Amino acid sequence: MSDEQPPGTWVALLLRHASREQRGEWAGIEGLEELLRQHVDAARAAWPTLQLPAETFLGHLARHLPAGKALEMLRIIHGADLYLACACATGEPTALRAFEQHVVRHVPGRLGALSPSMVDEVLQVLRERLLVGHEQTPPRIGGYAGRGPLLTWVGITAARIAGELVERNGREVLVTEPQEAFARMLATSTPEHDVLREDTRQLLGEVLQKVVASLPEQERALLRLHHFHGFTMDRLALMYGDSRSGIARKVAHARERLLKRVHTELATRLKEDPITLESLLGVVRSQLDLSIQRMLG
């Protein structure tokens, strides 16, 4: 790829891979050349050492532009990530190394608490599945369409692989029991919680389990996604197709309900022990405050 491409060249390269209908659609896109140029530039800036010809990349891009939505896609597409995926699909060694270093390397962090041997296994299967083609089928990484970051797509694939392996091996539980997860979400790693005594901690855990189980499924899922899995309000808004403030309100509402029930439950169980009750409510309350801060921030 040289910098001296004459104007209109990117469009021409793209059109080489277009069907008749696509030609019609793309020809009507204003500023297509500029959009393509931006993606190519971004890709080259991100991966200066890759050898992948621009034409191959644009051909790859063309295959991932759905009919009728080309412009929409071109605006959101992660060009540099798509470029890398495309290069990997061609088997370019530099690209494979870059993929390893810039993508695979970050996958373990997203898998949470798996044993190292398990992580190794997941990564091996991941590489094999994404990077290695078979007689008829090209490497699966070619299926990445650039909508959303590559790491997200790879992370999801890796997580699915982990799920399969677990099912196959049957010896590691991937997803912590949601109830316990909630207990952790409300109650671990705060200094207040650290000072609680073991039996009290257990009590709090029990209460939380009971209360969480009593929540409506939707609320439970929402809380779990936000507090346990750490989805931001913005992300949740995208997933739920809601406004950010709408989601924040829903999360807050679910939390309110959860905390209210925790209060009631604790108060019933600790009638005889107002001091412990106070300190537990303190823990729960401080968590509520933290969470509100986060929602505002």
Added chain:
Amino acid sequence: MDACPQETTLSDFLAGVLSDENRSLVMAHVEHCADCQWVLAAGDGARALTGPSSVLPLPPPLERGTQVSRYVVRERLGAGAMGVVYAADDPELGRQVAIKLLRPEGRQREDLRQRLLREAQALARLSHVNVVTLYDVGPHGDGIFLAMELIEGTTLAEWMRTPHPWPEVLRVFLAAGRGLAAAHAAGLVHRDFKPANTLLGREGRVCVTDFGIARLLHQDDAPVTPASLDAPTGGLTRTGLVLGTPAYLAPELLQGQRADARSDQFSFCVALYEALHGVRPFQGETLKELAESIQRGQVHPPEREVKVPARIRQAVLRGMRAEPSERFPSMASLLETLTPPPRRVLARVVAAAAVASVLGALIAYGVTHRREARCEQEADKLAAVWSPTRREKARAAFLATGSPYATAAWERIASALDDYAAQWHTLRTEACLAANHDAPERTWQTTACLDTRLWQLAAMTAVLEQADVQTVQNAPQMAVSLEGLTSCRDSPELTSRPQPPDALRPRVDAARHELARARAHLVAGRVTDGLAVTSALREEAKQLDYKPLEAEVLLVHGELLSRGDRPKEAETFLDQALWAAEAARDDETAAHAWLELIWVVGESLSRHEEAEKLVQHARAAVERLGRERFPDITETMHLRIASLRDQQGRLDEAEQEARQGLEFSRRRNAPDSLRTASLLHEFGRIRFVQRRFQEALEFHLQALEIRKRLLGPDNPSLMASYERVASAYSELGLREESTNALRTALAIQDAASAPETTPLATVLMSLAIDLRTQGRLEEARPLLERARAIFERARGPNHVTVVQVLTEQAILHGEAGDHVKTIDLTTEALERIQRAMGPSTPRANHPLTIRAYAYLYSGRYAEARGDLLDALKRLETAHGPGTASLVQVLLPLAEVAMAARAPKEAMEHCERALGLTEKAQGLESEDGASVLSCAGEAHLALGAAEKAVPLLERARAIQTRRGEPSDPWVAGKTVFALARALWERRSPSDRTRALAMADEAQGRLKPLGPRGKDDLDKVLAWRRRETKQ
């Protein structure tokens, strides 16, 4: 949608590019599919706290010359998962530093940031050759920065890639281990020790880094060192290593428990095993398998043949035991076992020397690399005193008492002791480590002071382990009684007791240790147990012939006797304590003895003459010590003197003393302090005697609140506070509030099934008075008998409190109409009080007044008048002619004068009482109503009905201002006087109202039974007489 969506669908879902319809379908599935939630989280990367994810943009790298706090960035050294590291200059100190920028991300970011800061600040206090020094820490933008020592070299993990001879491995690990031990000694736990966190400098220096921080970030990536930073990850084979591994984590951490020093020991031994044998000791495909192989102690056999000495192999295996308690008690003892034999002998010698003599500290000088381990060992003394086992034992003992507030009391004292123990450990280690730099004399004073405090703690835990009801009740006071630790560091010369010559030291130390136990018993209120200890110690102290110790023992013995209500014996021993203390020039013990004597001689034994001298001595002793230097003693002094002055009826002095004490105590204590509460009560008592009841009530209520907070709401010690609150309510006419407070107090006592004490007696007496006022004489009688028995047992027959009960019993008889019995009892009360407090004591005024009433109702007016004038004289002499307490005598004097048909004289008394009351508490008070009523009746008797009516109307209005009058008898008499005054006006409307008032009087007096009978008869007789005409 039942099948889980495809990867690309989920990815699009996250990116928000699905059609609404598809999005809803996916969402519906995700809501009930935990697997998909987890998969999505892996895609979103929200779980990953840092890292160049596409969601969270990396901060732009800092340019050369950028300032981070005071440091100037020179170049980027590299980036690890935890953050970016730069080389920077510290222009202030002219040295190079490494700056690590940490950017906690994801959920609980703020929380994490705060904890990182706290942790880093703790680490910054640590200075040790085997720990990377943290110079500075602070916020930077969203994250925080750490400024650390710049170490060029490699990591232990890199170094371990190639095999090394075992002695070399051991050398490196011993150094790293010393770094860990030093951190432990400072109360820090690494929580994530592993080869990748240990640096090897070019000159062979070994440094542990990232204390506590790595684990906080939950990120196990390679550490940031110049050597490893931008190194290639090495491709497929090394991915597992890059990620990090739980292989070094102690099993208790895998189970989610808290890390302690022994968890670090485990990680250390795993790494050492790996370094020695080239293979990790525990293996497993999964976390669970890994944990299981640790539990089974199934160690993977060495990969390469290494001739490691059995001693080392054994030590490493012990350090890797699954059960923390089976490992070495500390890094220090592990290191000692690992250390090659010649040095070990030396270490033993040093340790022995340290134990044998304080000079040990000087011998150890130069053996620097051993000091941390030794300091750790010394500080481990704590474990024998306050360990989880002992804690549990004490808890069990508390709960076994069955006391309803045992749990609450336990939680309070346990957390106080936990804090105390932690602080002790830190200070003791600091002091030990400082032995090298500071003046040895001062350091030694500090450690001696701290060790004394440890005896106190030991004594207290011993007492707690045998807790009884009394101990539980006094637990809060026990927590308060632990002397502050920081003063040992800040001013050890003031805090340490006189020390014996070296030859005597072991025996004196042992005796003082025992004595601490006796003190703990004293605070716990376990007099008999305490006396058993001090009695034995008295012999020992005599033989030792070390005066300061003798004085201490005698003092505690005397204090125990005093607390056990044995004032006579207490006085004897306190005198001896005083002499011994003077002989030893021990001002502190002397001051304590003087103060205790004020109470014993002045109040318990009521020998007021002698009390004067004691007060002067005590003041002088406290001055010599320095008020500010010994604030506890100063507060006790104010309290004791104020209480004595109050007892003596010298109210102005009492008030002045209490005010000084309160100001002093408020200035130096947190608002909640038991001494502050005591002083508030004292103030309340003074105001009470001055008949300023509203103020008295407020002081008592404040004190009650503080004591409730500090002692727990069910503590029987609160009885006294409730009693005082009740009496103030009662005087304000708030009868119901008063009765409620007293019933609360009794309920606490009954629930606690605590032994019967004097505060209980006071409560019983007050309740009896309340019942009597309502005419329930029969209910009141047994309460008074119980109260009198308690007081006589505790205080002897002539004590003021016994006299009070006697007088109250006399009133009870009088109100039942048995005036002869009243005269007998009051005469006896009078004799007793004069025996105790001298022939002219103002305290006699109450029995005198009651006897006067009995004479009055028996028609013996002259004798009644004589008694009252006697009482008046006593009060005037004691408090001056302007004191409001005269009102209690002036009113009966007026009644006697009226009965003796001397209305003019009656009027004089009434008017004087009116003036005094107006000045003290205003006329809108119970006393105010009484004096108005008095003046009204006098006018009536003088034939001035016109003047009488408004006064009596006002008195009636005051008495009924809160609905029911507080004393229906007094109110009945007032309203009857009003009826008569109205009748005298003769107008038809006044006469109608007069009859209505007479009805009201009957209504008030009738339910009182015998108590109101005389006056009821008068009303009925008047009615018959007037209506007949």
